[in-house]
Amino acid sequence: MKIDNFVLENWLNPACDSEKNKIYLGGSCVLPMTVEELFELTGESMESFFEELKTMSLGYGRFEGTPRLKKAVANLYKGVDAEDVVLVHGGTGANNTVVMTLIEPTDNVISIMPNYQQFYSLPKSIGTEVRQIDLKPEAGYKLDLDEVRAAVDENTKAILFTNPNNPTGALLSPAEMEEIVEIAKSVGAWVVCDEMYRGLKEEYMPSFADLYDKSIVTCSSSKIYSMAGTRVGWIICKDPDMRWELFNRRSFDSICGGTFDEWIFAIALEHVDKIYERSRKIVNANKAIMDKWLDGHKYVHQYADSYGTTYLVHYDLDVDAEKFCDDLLDQKGVLVCHGDCFYLPHTFRITLSHAEHLEEGLRLIDEYIEELIAKGKGL
Known part of the structure; x- marks a missing residue:
């Protein structure tokens, strides 16, 4: 049985491990919890949990x-x-x-x-x-x-x-x-x-x-x-x-x-209601930042009313998606997921869910786009 290259996993996971990955905007999981945070959020006793764990x-x-x-x-x-x-x-x-x-x-x-x-x-x-x-x-x-x-x-x-x-x-x-x-x-x-x-x-x-x-x-x-x-x-x-x-x-x-x-x-x-509340708070805060960035932007656009943890962003530049994201990572240290993972050219997927430095990452994306425009890569 021959199977396709699993594009998303085989590109994104090595990119995550890159030393150049300084601002991670490529993920789709809401910011992971620690064990301690889970028990604080749920109100369950972590001490009782660990006692039970000893005899598991x-x-x-x-x-x-x-x-x-x-x-x-x-x-x-x-x-x-x-x-x-x-x-x-x-x-x-x-x-x-x-x-x-x-x-x-x-x-x-x-x-x-x-x-x-x-x-x-x-x-x-x-x-x-x-x-x-x-x-x-x-x-x-x-x-x-x-x-x-x-x-x-x-x-x-x-x-x-x-x-x-x-x-x-x-x-x-x-x-x-x-x-x-x-x-x-x-x-x-x-x-x-x-x-x-x-x-x-x-x-x-x-x-x-x-x-x-x-x-x-x-x-x-x-x-x-x-x-x-x-x-x-x-x-x-x-x-x-x-x-x-x-x-x-x-x-x-x-x-x-x-x-x-x-x-x-x-x-x-x-x-689960407490898990949902946490996830919505994180995603909605990042969505507001993203919407402000996208509003009136000359070179990037987002078309769907998103109910997930990511936006798919279209860009008006004469650069293939994988190269766009490879160079963004190499030159600016920002990791987003290239749209060729989903067979969507001239796009990238960006997180709404795990972004400690989202605003700085967006500033660097703009800086990178301006450098591409200066090289004549605009459409």
Whole structure:
């Protein structure tokens, strides 16, 4: 099986480790918490936690996952039971398990672009026909549902996408979600949605897990929950036969989750309102800084109303995205994620979620752009 280069991970992770990385604006996880901060935020006793930790078994955890965590995950949704939750190793583990369980080489799938790369490179790697539908900046990266309707047929196994969108942050309305479900029902397709960035609105954000029995939803402890290092991912699937298939596939990849990871993340989710409040405060503060910078800017633009932890920024310069970001890092010490990771030329993804020096980073980006203009690189 031949598989594409995983562009985002293979470029961003080495760049993060670069000695030139002085101002990190390339991430998408809300500022990670320390163990101490987690217990201060939740009000739980850290001393009691450490006492329990002393006697924790370092053997295998529960094969089906910690019941406490499965219950806490189910409570993030409406009408989801703990038995509908399959715990896996991280968000990438969730997406990989779903694609490799559900999709066959004889199927076709609809991939809404931009998308997380697992949702087009993995089906392609096994010979599945991948039908791409491109979200367009001039439309605010909103989905054209007529294009989806025209693309599906009786051989469509699934519609694959992220919501909120990665990297634009564009969010489907409840009416749009219902229409996607109706399109999927018309051909008997599954709806597969990566909801890693769900949770930043003040009110409850609907999930496809709430809407359709042939939906499969993935999420993890990383983006909104600030605990990527715990490597907890989950799949929500209400169909018992498919859920067994997912669980069986997961068994080939990992025997069980990490006992410590599941335990400490369960504590976090039992106080999820406080986690959400922290994440919203951080993201909204950075969004205000970004909006001020973008307002009236001559060379950079942002088109989506973002409900995620990043902005996708378009720039009017005659420089390829990867070179733009490589040189920005080399010359100014600022790391943003180049848009070629998402097959979006002349763009970069910038964090709203982990930026201790955001304003200084934006000043250096402006300085770098002015130097490019002086070299005749304007469009």
